[in-house]
Amino acid sequence: xxxxxxxxxxxxxxxxxxxxxxxxxxxxxxxxxxxxxxxxxxxxxxxxxxxxxxxxxxxxxxxxxxxxxxxxxxxxxxxxxxxxxxxxxxxxxxxxxxxxxxxxxxxxxxxxxxxxxxxxxxxxxxxxxxxxxxxxxxxxxxxxxxxxxxxxxxxxxxxxxxxxxxxxxxxxxxxxxxxxxxxxxxxxxxxxxxxxxxxxxxxxxxxxxxxxxxxxxxxxxxxxxxxxxxxxxxxxxxxxxxxxxxxxxxxxxxxxxxxxxxxxxxxxxxxxxxxxxxxxxxxxxxxxxxxxxxxxxxxxxxxxxxxxxxxxxxxxxxxxxxxxxxxxxxxxxxxxxxxxxxxxxxxxxxxxxxxxxx
Amino acid sequence: xxxxxxxxxxxxxxxxxxxxxxxxxxxxxxxxxxxxxxxxxxxxxxxxxxxxxxxxxxxxxxxxxxxxxxxxxxxxxxxxxxxxxxxxxxxxxxxxxxxxxxxxxxxxxxxxxxxxxxxxxxxxxxxxxxxxxxxxxxxxxxxxxxxxxxxxxxxxxxxxxxxxxxxxxxxxxxxxxxxxxxxxxxxxxxxxxxxxxxxxxxxxxxxxxxxxxxxxxxxxxxxxxxxxxxxxxxxxxxxxxxxxxxxxxxxxxxxxxxxxxxxxxxxxxxxxxxxxxxxxxxxxxxxxxxxxxxxxxxxxxxxxxxxxxxxxxxxxxxxxxxxxxxxxxxxxxxxxxxxxxxxxxxxxxxxxxxxxxx
Numbered sequence: 012x013x014x015x016x017x018x019x020x021x022x023x024x025x026x027x028x029x030x031x032x033x034x035x036x037x038x039x040x041x042x043x044x045x046x047x048x049x050x051x052x053x054x055x056x057x058x059x060x061x062x063x064x065x066x067x068x069x070x071x072x073x074x075x076x077x078x079x080x081x082x083x084x085x086x087x088x089x090x091x092x093x094x095x096x097x098x099x100x101x102x103x104x105x106x107x108x109x110x111x112x113x114x115x116x117x118x119x120x121x122x123x124x125x126x127x128x129x130x131x132x133x134x135x136x137x138x139x140x141x142x143x144x145x146x147x148x149x150x151x152x153x154x155x156x157x158x159x160x161x162x163x164x165x166x167x168x169x170x171x172x173x174x175x176x177x178x179x180x181x182x183x184x185x186x187x188x189x190x191x192x193x194x195x196x197x198x199x200x201x202x203x204x205x206x207x208x209x210x211x212x213x214x215x216x217x218x219x220x221x222x223x224x225x226x227x228x229x230x231x232x233x234x235x236x237x238x239x240x241x242x243x244x245x246x247x248x249x250x251x252x253x254x255x256x257x258x259x260x261x262x263x264x265x266x267x268x269x270x271x272x273x274x275x276x277x278x279x280x281x282x283x284x285x286x287x288x289x290x291x292x293x294x295x296x297x298x299x300x301x302x303x304x305x306x307x308x309x310x311x312x313x314x315x316x317x318x319x320x321x322x323x324x325x326x327x328x329x330x331x332x333x334x335x336x337x338x339x340x341x342x343x344x345x346x347x348x349x350x351x352x353x354x355x356x357x358x359x360x361x362x363x364x365x366x367x368x369x
Numbered sequence: 370x371x372x373x374x375x376x377x378x379x380x381x382x383x384x385x386x387x388x389x390x391x392x393x394x395x396x397x398x399x400x401x402x403x404x405x406x407x408x409x410x411x412x413x414x415x416x417x418x419x420x421x422x423x424x425x426x427x428x429x430x431x432x433x434x435x436x437x438x439x440x441x442x443x444x445x446x447x448x449x450x451x452x453x454x455x456x457x458x459x460x461x462x463x464x465x466x467x468x469x470x471x472x473x474x475x476x477x478x479x480x481x482x483x484x485x486x487x488x489x490x491x492x493x494x495x496x497x498x499x500x501x502x503x504x505x506x507x508x509x510x511x512x513x514x515x516x517x518x519x520x521x522x523x524x525x526x527x528x529x530x531x532x533x534x535x536x537x538x539x540x541x542x543x544x545x546x547x548x549x550x551x552x553x554x555x556x557x558x559x560x561x562x563x564x565x566x567x568x569x570x571x572x573x574x575x576x577x578x579x580x581x582x583x584x585x586x587x588x589x590x591x592x593x594x595x596x597x598x599x600x601x602x603x604x605x606x607x608x609x610x611x612x613x614x615x616x617x618x619x620x621x622x623x624x625x626x627x628x629x630x631x632x633x634x635x636x637x638x639x640x641x642x643x644x645x646x647x648x649x650x651x652x653x654x655x656x657x658x659x660x661x662x663x664x665x666x667x668x669x670x671x672x673x674x675x676x677x678x679x680x681x682x683x684x685x686x687x688x689x690x691x692x693x694x695x696x697x698x699x700x701x702x703x704x705x706x707x708x709x710x711x712x713x714x715x716x717x718x719x720x721x722x723x724x725x726x727x
Binding site: 147148149159162163194196197203204228229230231232233234242244245246248249250251252253254255256257258259260261262263265277278279 | 505506507517520521552554555561562586587588589590591592600602603604606607608609610611612613614615616617618619620621623635636637
């Protein structure tokens with residue numbers, strides 16, 4: 012696919028919008044050869060001068076004016092009712108209308124998800140959307156999903172997440188046959204709850220075209236034991252935030268250690284020249300910014316609300332990788348296998364002809 | 370309470386038993402003024418010489434011979450049926466018999482929990498045991514529970530965990546009025562699942578004598594936003610292991626950063642003298658070793674199976690703090706308030722006189 016790709020940006024979403032959206036787009040474009048166009052949805056009066064300040068945005072940018080924007084504290088249900096015509100709504104609607112391949116917003120997560128569901132609707136064969144996060148591991152990134160869209164999941168929904176996560180990892184992290192694990196706890200007696208156990212059985216029964224490796228535990232995520240880690244949105248969100256908190260705690264200790272004495276300060280100033288910056292870059296959340304909404308008829312990328320231009324550029328890179336991939340078509344085969352397996356299992360469980368869904 | 374305390378040790382449990390158990394006891398005793406006695410349960414022929422090698426153990430140690438030990442891979446149900454008379458069983462039974470105030474084992478977690486439940490039984494007013502972990506935060510430690518005993522919990526069980534965790538934190542981490550938070554996810558639309566929401570309502574309705582602060586999120590754990598964090602065993606176990614994995618990942622990056630160039634190596638050798646060691650000590654899992662089983666008629670401490678003598682000594686210190694506290698009596702008041710609230714709510718919900726438990 013070498014046709015021109017169009018990214019649709021909610022230019023008013025996020026704590027530091029529209030500045031970081033426009034600056035982020037400029038960072039994103041630097042040295043990029045892939046032909047893209049950008050739709051900026053937002054206040055024309057503000058956006059015009061910002062975009063003009065970046066010559067690299069000239070010619071490939073289009074401003075689509077919107078009068079309103081979604082408040083960071085708006086409830087999702089409110090957002091759906093009241094935000095028609097807002098910059099966020101229009102950014103997603105442009106994907107629905109075929110004007111763009113992917114939408115990106117640093118705005119209110121719940122509102123973005125609600126608007127995305129209304130505008131784009133679920134892809135056939137997927138029951139609930141998931142948010143996929145890229146997670147730093149020793150060699151690159153792993154993919155963790157769901158990190159917050161669904162607090163409760165059925166076994167079949169977890170299998171759908173596995174299917175989408177696998178295709179996402181291939182699209183964004185460029186691995187031909189990613190390995191997939193199901194997040195569980197390790198105590199022998201308590202080998203998971205029923206939902207996780209049933210999801211494991213269903214993946215195996217469905218004969219998916221997938222490199223499935225069974226259960227993984229919490230420490231396996233950061234170790235990168237499998238490329239994709241599947242869990243419900245409650246556990247995934249807690250895990251993601253726990254990792255962020257832990258990284259911050261350790262970084263704080265490191266800072267203390269490097270300023271605890273004269274010798275430590277000398278050492279730190281030596282390190283400042285290179286190694287520490289490299290370490291900081293690895294721990295910088297801006298380098299992993301961009302949760303992707305999967306399962307809709309179209310791709311939406313959620314940037315962290317407090318991100319800076321570099322972080323927004325990362326979200327745009329992820330958006331481009333998704334737009335440039337065959338993600339939406341790729342998941343169809345496995346979704347078909349899953350559906351067939353569920354029908355088969357339902358028939359087996361109801362031999363007297365009763366139709367029950369698994 | 371200044372009477373002599375007795376700790377009952379499963380001397381054969383763990384990857385490096387009985388060596389680290391005896392060595393750990395010696396480390397634990399160093400410089401300790403509180404009068405304690407130790408019961409070592411295990412193979413007398415092995416334990417005799419090991420204990421004799423430590424003069425500080427003389428006079429306060431008693432070996433109680435057992436012929437067998439619980440296998441690290443034994444299933445909990447098997448362990449209960451077949452391990453009567455094993456070192457683990459006898460260690461717990463000594464608490465039941467009043468010979469000791471607390472049992473400590475580095476053996477098989479599931480087996481230890483199953484044996485503890487059979488030997489000690491649940492404390493009146495508590496429905497399920499929980500495993501409490503001490504979690505490093507910027508200022509000391511917080512307490513997280515449950516980290517693995519129950520994969521599914523009712524709202525009332527989460528409230529019981531809150532009551533036990535609060536008293537545990539006071540006993541072990543010496544804080545008079547610990548703050549308590551309920552682990553949740555933050556998306557506006559998805560403010561938790563039903564169980565968490567109902568637990569929050571129940572805590573408030575019960576009017577507990579507790580410094581309850583409402584919901585916290587994953588990153589709040591390592592930030593130490595509240596002293597106690599309450600969650601179900603599935604989420605807690607994933608969070609704990611995710612934090613361990615993340616700390617290891619960051620430590621690995623740090624190692625790489627400190628050996629990436631000549632200058633980095635010079636800086637690292639300067640740091641070696643102090644700051645790095647201090648940082649390493651903070652990240653050393655041996656300094657947070659010891660999951661405590663709460664909710665039984667007696668206290669059982671589970672040391673990590675792969676721990677060394679220093680780690681086992683940490684578990685013994687936690688055991689001593691618990692044994693030396695009024696933990697079991699302290700939780701009774703709040704458990705009573707919880708029970709009363711549940712009865713009240715059940716009556717309100719069943720106005721026509723039907724009795725249903727909430």
